[in-house]
Amino acid sequence: MKKTILLIIFILSLFTISYSKSSDPLPSWNDTAVKKNIISYIENITNTKSPDYIPEQDRIAVFDNDGTLWAEEPIIQLLFSFYKVNKMAETDKSLASAQPFKAILNNDKKYLENMDKNDLVKLVLKTQTGTDTVEFEKEVADFIYGTTYPKLNIPIYKTVYQPQIELINYLKENKFKVYICSGGDINFMRAVSQKLYGISPENIIGSYPKYSYNTDESRVIRGAEVVSNNDKEEKPANIELFIGKKPVIAVGNIGGGGDIYMLHYSQNGQNMNPESKNYKTLQILINHDDEKREFKYAEKDNISLNWAQKYKWNVVSMKNDWKQIFSK
Amino acid sequence: MKKTILLIIFILSLFTISYSKSSDPLPSWNDTAVKKNIISYIENITNTKSPDYIPEQDRIAVFDNDGTLWAEEPIIQLLFSFYKVNKMAETDKSLASAQPFKAILNNDKKYLENMDKNDLVKLVLKTQTGTDTVEFEKEVADFIYGTTYPKLNIPIYKTVYQPQIELINYLKENKFKVYICSGGDINFMRAVSQKLYGISPENIIGSYPKYSYNTDESRVIRGAEVVSNNDKEEKPANIELFIGKKPVIAVGNIGGGGDIYMLHYSQNGQNMNPESKNYKTLQILINHDDEKREFKYAEKDNISLNWAQKYKWNVVSMKNDWKQIFSK
16 A cells, blocks of 8 residues: 555656656747747756856846737827727817827828827827826726737737747746836736736836826826836836836847837846846847738837847847747 | 554644644734734735635735834934935035035034925935935945934834834735835835835835936936925825735824825725725824833824824824834
């Protein structure tokens, strides 16, 4: 009897070992150099016997959102503002006579393609401020789960990149705190981040308006003033403000050069904890080069790829490094 | 043989049960109503069979810092700015001729007691901006661990309230995410929060200047502009910004009426998660009424105690509810 039990335990233990060795944490990634770099980095820094071991409290990873975790051609928050202008125009007739709202209502493509920064600011303030945070997030969730993404013809929530979901889960299994740090609005992302990515609201950093607390109504109101446009150099600044620790992993994408400062900071920035100065870090830059399965686009000045070469960051070719792009 | 083992297991299990029942999570609290309310609240909302059960991800607690977790007569950050003015004056001779620096250098008590808001702003900008965050936090930690607190004649780091450390630990054991939300500067608190309270930098919300990232030097600089003075109605606004979830526990103190909006919000505010609307919540207000062991002070308009009565918050009498105030 005793021998039988021991034999069963032995067989079970073999099974467990072989199972954990053979299970691939990143099945939607091809077995190319980037995937190998990611896995060997994680195995190294989580190994207590390695000189590069990083204690759990300093395992911080930051991801951009648009173009890094889901599609950005066009940017989904821009689609939301168009959707919202159409809804608002049902009761607010004045919108039809003022730009850029008029162009949106008439689908004036020529105007829309040449919108300037002033138009965008007007659009954001009109469609995304003035309400309270709870109401705003409800509208966003309804939109994201109820609308089709143009060009790809799939629901918006399906434009999430499956390889990145696997990477987030792999990092979380290895005791990383995973944050999003994106140019998108903070409540826009919080409305869906738990459901889409398994990332909770308190781990979201984004652009934000001025909030105020209305005591009589017990509501926090999104005011008509953008306090931070969380892009470029503003990203490291907001990481410092929200987290107060330098991330050891930063993931962004080419597009508008918006993520390179965040990657630079994770690699070169100073760290609060003097002992953690020499942590090994990992930078990943997604290159949109897959016109068949997603989109192919580049920056005019190529700044993101140039910095990636200069600083030796990992560049993900969506075409070659990702076996699958969207979840099925 | 088998029976012996079973007996041992039985005895061990009895021991475990009696041990966990008898251990007091809050030994520095007297057995008064407030302590009973806290413990029965926690036992209720962590009990999966209770109708008031709160899932772990929604267990958020926020604490004020000055006067709630450590002494505030005088405010420790003000002492730091005096200390810093004295240090800066060694190389910057111009300070001796401009107010309020002149008054600090000459210990002009009459001037110092009547400093206005402009003086305080000048003081903060001069002594606490312009450096990078890493350098600033080092200076703060040196100060807090190397300076004596006036009136009490103990090291500054010893002015932490022992009952509150026990409360923080008790909440963490019950899977709460514990945040500080204080009018103090965010880096000032982050410099010592892990060591003093066991609260990590990413869980600190405070007042903050404008940060900027200097790419050439890879440093985040604290700019000469205060973006948020995290007091009164600004506290719920910043909780929303940093956490994106409404806390179910809020702890503050009487003094300047700075915490009542945060307590009000935790009790009455809307919650992002529609299912969590009806969570039971807990509000605690510390009353400084112990002139023997700490200080006795009150607000001119009594607003904090009035709100506590109106909204049925728990009021802690430091004199009656705390067995011990400072750690030994």
